[in-house]
Amino acid sequence: MKITFYFAALISFFSIATACNNNTATESKGNVTAITNEPKQLTYTITASYPHDPNSFTEGFEWRDGFLYEGTGDPSYSGKSKLLKVDLKTGKSVKEISLEKQFFGEGITLLNGKIYQMTYKEQKCFLYDATTFTKLKEFTYEGEGWGLTNDGKQLIMSNGSSSIFFRNPENFAVTKTLTVSNNYGPLSNINELELVDGFLYANLWTTKKIVKIDTASGKVIAEANFDDLLTKYASDINTEKVDVFNGIAYDPVGKRFFITGKYYPKVFEVKFN
Numbered sequence: 001m002k003i004t005f006y007f008a009a010l011i012s013f014f015s016i017a018t019a020c021n022n023n024t025a026t027e028s029k030g031n032v033t034a035i036t037n038e039p040k041q042l043t044y045t046i047t048a049s050y051p052h053d054p055n056s057f058t059e060g061f062e063w064r065d066g067f068l069y070e071g072t073g074d075p076s077y078s079g080k081s082k083l084l085k086v087d088l089k090t091g092k093s094v095k096e097i098s099l100e101k102q103f104f105g106e107g108i109t110l111l112n113g114k115i116y117q118m119t120y121k122e123q124k125c126f127l128y129d130a131t132t133f134t135k136l137k138e139f140t141y142e143g144e145g146w147g148l149t150n151d152g153k154q155l156i157m158s159n160g161s162s163s164i165f166f167r168n169p170e171n172f173a174v175t176k177t178l179t180v181s182n183n184y185g186p187l188s189n190i191n192e193l194e195l196v197d198g199f200l201y202a203n204l205w206t207t208k209k210i211v212k213i214d215t216a217s218g219k220v221i222a223e224a225n226f227d228d229l230l231t232k233y234a235s236d237i238n239t240e241k242v243d244v245f246n247g248i249a250y251d252p253v254g255k256r257f258f259i260t261g262k263y264y265p266k267v268f269e270v271k272f273n
Helices: 003-021 229-233
Strands: 026-029 030-033 044-051 058-064 066-072 082-086 093-098 105-111 114-119 125-128 136-140 149-151 155-158 161-168 174-179 190-196 199-204 209-214 220-224 243-249 256-261 268-273
Touching: 044 229, 058 256, 066 105, 082 105, 093 209, 105 155, 114 149, 125 174, 155 190, 161 190, 190 243, 199 243
Parallel strands: 058 105, 058 243, 105 149, 149 190
Antiparallel strands: 026 030, 044 268, 058 066, 066 082, 082 093, 105 114, 114 125, 125 136, 149 155, 155 161, 161 174, 190 199, 199 209, 209 220, 243 256, 256 268
């Protein structure tokens, strides 16, 4: 009995020591147990701001060859959902098309000279020629469409849940599913997406946060809080007229991010420190 007690105590001692050394201690918060190694808090610098159409309900946002491409939604379903090519300095559209009024436009991405634009609940993804905006074909899928980006080979899609879907750009078939989680477990409301250096940057719907996701594990490894973005950098804006924070684009040449929101009158240039 003494030997059994001795080994049990010894095992318990080494288990505690190992947990401490591996920094995997947990803490209870309500009914949720959280691992204490929380995501790193990203700091950032706003390096510039540019005009943005305050009538744009931004859903998709991407930078390509000196222009912003934007996909917008339309809560009223009155034909205001659009696909636009936008001049950064003026905020003016240089090319645009409108979706039929039964469609609510969502995330967009550019790949291989084409633009993909999803819809919210209509289960359609439209494929356009990136130069002419001529519609080439459309794909169908199950569930809702939210954010969209690509890794150069596959499309990467969110649907408002904690799941990220990798899709074949030729037929929109799912090739892989990734669950996004933070230190409290699966993280839902993943919205607009941007892939940068192998990591996904995502808006969280109804928050002013951007999370950085490891595409191998789905873990949120860092996050940035933009709660004071408008009050600090755009104090002249009537915040009652804006909607949620949404829209991430990245310029790989200038190493700069562009962020905005639905009905935001500005686009902000950001560099993470």
